Amino acid sequence: EGCSCTVTLETCIKAVNPEDPEPTINIYVENQADPAIRLFSEMTTLCGEVVATFGSCNNIPLPYRGQPQSNIDVSAFAHLPEGPVRSSAIVKIMRAAEFDFRNPVRHGILGVPGYVQFT
Numbered sequence: 001e002g003c004s005c006t007v008t009l010e011t012c013i014k015a016v017n018p019e020d021p022e023p024t025i026n027i028y029v030e031n032q033a034d035p036a037i038r039l040f041s042e043m044t045t046l047c048g049e050v051v052a053t054f055g056s057c058n059n060i061p062l063p064y065r066g067q068p069q070s071n072i073d074v075s076a077f078a079h080l081p082e083g084p085v086r087s088s089a090i091v092k093i094m095r096a097a098e099f100d101f102r103n104p105v106r107h108g109i110l111g112v113p114g115y116v117q118f119t
Helices: 035-057 084-093
Strands: 011-015 025-029 064-066 098-100
Touching: 035 064
Parallel strands: none
Antiparallel strands: 011 025, 064 098
């Protein structure tokens, strides 16, 4: 349903009338500059950091998710069209996420010492 991402442009696919035999499907890119999307993104990141801190302080095993900082020279992608094409190429060379169920793992991209994907 919703799309959020602080690093890349997020392509969204939404079925307007999914029960119909031939549903209408919309494909679009969310406007990441929209204040509502930015607020939602910041609040979900904050929530994930708070849950990780609470879990760590109370010795609660959680799926702590971290990602090492990738030193990417984005100027190397200047030949690609700005937008989803360039963002997708950059994401493909980023370092893989790391998980630990006992201790928080630093999430370099979000800039937080610990993070749990939490809803």
